[in-house]
Amino acid sequence: MPTTTTSLSERIFDRFVYLILCALMVVTIYPLLYVTFASLSDAGQIVSHQGLLWKPLGFSLEAYKRVFSNSAILKGYGNTLFIVIVGVLVNLFLTALGAFVLSRRNVLWNKLFTFLILFTMFFNGGLIPLYLLVKGVGLMDSLWAVIIPFAINTFNLIIMRTSFMSIPEALEESAKIDGANHFVLLFRIILPLSLPVLAVISLYYAVDKWNGWFYASLFIKDRDLFPLQVILREILISNSTDSMSSGGGDQFQIGETIKYATIMVATVPILFVYPFLQRFFVKGAMVGAVKG
Structure with a gap:
């Protein structure tokens, strides 16, 4: 049987496409990772931190405790x-x-x-x-x-x-x-x-x-009667984390990690829906593209 061979230009093109896709994956995933690590970090360390974040800075669940107690x-x-x-x-x-x-x-x-x-x-x-x-x-x-x-x-x-x-x-x-x-x-x-x-x-x-x-x-x-996203908007835009902060000197610091924890709490549930519907997604979404 005849075999197909891939030319050098095609292999280079494939590597280039894979590189672009990997870069897009990193750009897409990193913001979520940043918010996750920041929400698990110590409030004082995350406020003073600058630049990229690749791991939690001093593991702490205090922000999540404040969020779920609100x-x-x-x-x-x-x-x-x-x-x-x-x-x-x-x-x-x-x-x-x-x-x-x-x-x-x-x-x-x-x-x-x-x-x-x-x-x-x-x-x-x-x-x-x-x-x-x-x-x-x-x-x-x-x-x-x-x-x-x-x-x-x-x-x-x-x-x-x-x-x-x-x-x-x-x-x-x-x-x-x-x-x-x-x-x-x-x-x-x-x-x-x-x-x-x-x-x-x-x-x-x-x-x-x-x-x-x-x-x-x-x-x-x-x-x-406010839904979760309206409350999240208030926290992020109006900086309304006073009710979840202690009111002491760490109010601003813990308020920053509370914002990240609230984003995670509002985002994670809908992300868990995708794996269960993924096998239907391509077939269902493309039905309108092949029939009129």
């Missing part, structure tokens, strides 16, 4: 978990219903509805009309204010619609012959065959809900 962060965690869990369930349910309707080939004015929905990706009413709408329906100072107005993302809807359209019509026709209605067709035929795209859409929605702070800070004024 009632605002614990409440923020609970509010964020409610927004993520309930919000993703609402997102998936409504997105699946919308995608199912748009994927039907015999629906009247299907193309018109699809165009009108796509139109909202590029043009919307703006922030002030959205605020007045949320206020008018009585959602202000409620966690539902960051769930219901954002129940469907148009981009995710189109991805799911494309996935549903790729399912063979023969399966649907046989289910209809056996007496399946639309709900049975969706929940017992189409959704079980669309697990990769459901996993990816769930990840998209969950990350968006977990990292969301802007609309929460706009619609929610009750501090007991």
